[in-house]
Amino acid sequence: MKFYQLRPEERRKKLIEEGISLDSIDDEVLKRLDKLSENVIGQLRLPVGIVQNLVVNGHSYLVPMATEEPSVIAAANHGARLFRLNGGVVATSKRDGIYGQIVLKVGSNFDLNELEKKFPELITAANQKFASLVRHGGGLKTISAKLKENLLYLKVMVDPAEAMGANKTNSILEYLAAKLEELPMIAEKLFAILSNYPSQLTTAKVEIDPKTLGGLKVAKRIELLSKIAVEDPYRAVTNNKGIMNGVDSILLATGNDYRAIEAACGVMANQSGQYRSLSRWHLENGLLKGELTLPMAIGTVGGSIFVRKDVQQVYRLLGKVNVATLSEIITAIGLANNLTAILAISTTGIQAGHMKLQARNIVAQLNATEKEKKLVLRLMQKKRQYSLEDAQKLLERVKGEE
Numbered sequence: 047m048k049f050y051q052l053r054p055e056e057r058r059k060k061l062i063e064e065g066i067s068l069d070s071i072d073d074e075v076l077k078r079l080d081k082l083s084e085n086v087i088g089q090l091r092l093p094v095g096i097v098q099n100l101v102v103n104g105h106s107y108l109v110p111m112a113t114e115e116p117s118v119i120a121a122a123n124h125g126a127r128l129f130r131l132n133g134g135v136v137a138t139s140k141r142d143g144i145y146g147q148i149v150l151k152v153g154s155n156f157d158l159n160e161l162e163k164k165f166p167e168l169i170t171a172a173n174q175k176f177a178s179l180v181r182h183g184g185g186l187k188t189i190s191a192k193l194k195e196n197l198l199y200l201k202v203m204v205d206p207a208e209a210m211g212a213n214k215t216n217s218i219l220e221y222l223a224a225k226l227e228e229l230p231m232i233a234e235k236l237f238a239i240l241s242n243y244p245s246q247l248t249t250a251k252v253e254i255d256p257k258t259l260g261g262l263k264v265a266k267r268i269e270l271l272s273k274i275a276v277e278d279p280y281r282a283v284t285n286n287k288g289i290m291n292g293v294d295s296i297l298l299a300t301g302n303d304y305r306a307i308e309a310a311c312g313v314m315a316n317q318s319g320q321y322r323s324l325s326r327w328h329l330e331n332g333l334l335k336g337e338l339t340l341p342m343a344i345g346t347v348g349g350s351i352f353v354r355k356d357v358q359q360v361y362r363l364l365g366k367v368n369v370a371t372l373s374e375i376i377t378a379i380g381l382a383n384n385l386t387a388i389l390a391i392s393t394t395g396i397q398a399g400h401m402k403l404q405a406r407n408i409v410a411q412l413n414a415t416e417k418e419k420k421l422v423l424r425l426m427q428k429k430r431q432y433s434l435e436d437a438q439k440l441l442e443r444v445k446g447e448e
Contacts, residue, residue, distance in 0.1 A: 096109065100126040103134075122386075145245055149197060149236040149238075150200070168226075184209075244341035248341075253333045269328050293311075302344040303343075307342070346372055
């Protein structure tokens, strides 16, 4: 029997027999996980932290973030507090749909005008075939065509309603491709699959009184750093990574496809032909104004969202949110993480706060009691000594004083 055909407990037994040490796992948890993925043998956990009182469009949200990086959640909380002091975030979502692509080889008798006349009936037929999506407020919206030599490129727009919509979109595309292949002018289908090109765009904006940041001088430095991130790709990529720290952690927590969003954000950053910052900060009329637009092809239903108990807990924390609201929350957190990172660089430097929080991970490696670890952590933060070697020396000192 092949490895993938084994039950998860049999896979674990096989690996243990080969000399691999595996952590214990509850049998019921293992069975549930086996239904979610392939060749399952265990689990990898991430802590879920909370951002308190993120204000978006006048509403306050409790925002769960799944990450092992304490500074990401601390930064998001700091940014959310600064936003709250300044009236919160104003966010909007443009949710026309996600793109699909069909590419076909055409015959010598191909007529683009004749094909385009068939698009309305194809849209009607597809929406009848996938009527459940239409009932939920979505469906196939548009088809457009472009001919390059003997290749026909069809761009399809599908509204997935409250779902991310990858599987449904691919099903619609395969259905359309099969219909098109029946036409005498079509020679062969090459592929029919969704595109992760940026769509479902969400914009978050804030206006901040420089006094809440430490004064006009600090605000001017933030504006300058933002300008550098727009012009210099070396700075831009790190700036955007800071944005994605917050974005990815919520996508993970809510059961969404962070890989698709990462790929689409990479395209957006390159829209001008040069890699640039996704965010913009500038001073206007005495206020520091920030703006961030991100592609948010996400969902609040479908996929593994309803199957996973850990994800369902996250939605209970968030409250009843639709996909547009969740997109606005995620983009607002991305902007919050971006502001606090630039603020730290503009003032104390980013490493001091980062290492202060990372000290907990270093202390966790020590062979010591919980009381000793707490004392070592306190000393590390007081002395600003953050290496494992520092922690071990401080532990020896603590043990000697006991």
